[in-house]
Amino acid sequence: MSDDQLMDKTLKMYEARHGKPFTLVHWWRTLKNQPKWCAYVAQLAEKEKNKSMPIDIADDSGGECLIGRDAAKAQHNGKSKAEEVMDCIVLLGENVNKKVAVQQECKQEREKVTKAQLEITRLQLKTAKEHKEAWVLEVYNSLLRQDTSQMTKDMKANREKILAKMEHKLLGGDEEE
Template sequence: MSDDQIMDEAQKTFATEKGKPFALVYWWKTLKNEPKWCAHLEQMEKEKNKEDSSSDVIDVQNTQRPIGRDAAKAERSGKRKTQEVLDGVVLLGEKVDIVVKAHAESKQERQKAIEVQQRVSSEQLETARLKQIAARDKKQTKLLDVYNSLLSQDTSRMTEQEKANREKAMEKFLKMLGNDD
């Protein structure tokens, strides 16, 4: 076929596919032999050849085949390979080790928290005991001050009743101070 025959056939095909005639015939004839368009056509030919050649080849080596009928039955019935079982046991052992380690660390942290809590509690108890002693000493000091003021009172101007009341109060203060004389 000549170029003119090919061009006529292409125009007919274009008209039937698009529903209108090819309107850029002049420009096609002017530019078809330009180096830019020749390179573009060569590139399109290469891409077309790549698509055609790549669609025919199937890479079988990288495709993983599905498990067969007998292998599926053996797996369901528990007849596994010993290596798979050993791998599972090793993996399970590693997981158990991780759990045991985490449990030990958790137990150690709880023990530390208990020790800190006990130390804080004993410090609070000691503080409360010291406050109680200080309050008792303060009370004793006040009682002693009142007793000393009663002791240093001038009794020359007191009536017998006032003197008797003073003596009773002093005896009570002595008992409260812990001196049973």
């Protein structure tokens, strides 16, 4: 049967069913080959195909039956629970081991940083002491070069005491600190 003959037959069926002729023939010819419409028709055909498939209940091949509700509950609460618990324990153990390893690494890094900071502080203290000694030596030298001709006896005595203390500090050691 050709497309024109099929169309004529369909139009007669429509008129017989609805009592009036199909008036949208122009639009049908315009849209019938559009991809959207073809996909819709294919989807309808697939639904019809699935509806018409008969299910043969008598053709049961005697395969394994599904387990019952009570058996499924027993299986779920018994063996599978134990396996799940064991899996969780293994995962927990692995996580704990990873966490301990990370904490050990962090502890080692903190110790390295602490040692480095301690060394830096020790070097800064040494530098500060050297600067202090240099400053004291500079003050001592300036006191030694100071002109004493204009000083009174009390001023000279104070100067001598200060010089003696500085000499003791510079030459005699750091017992006072």
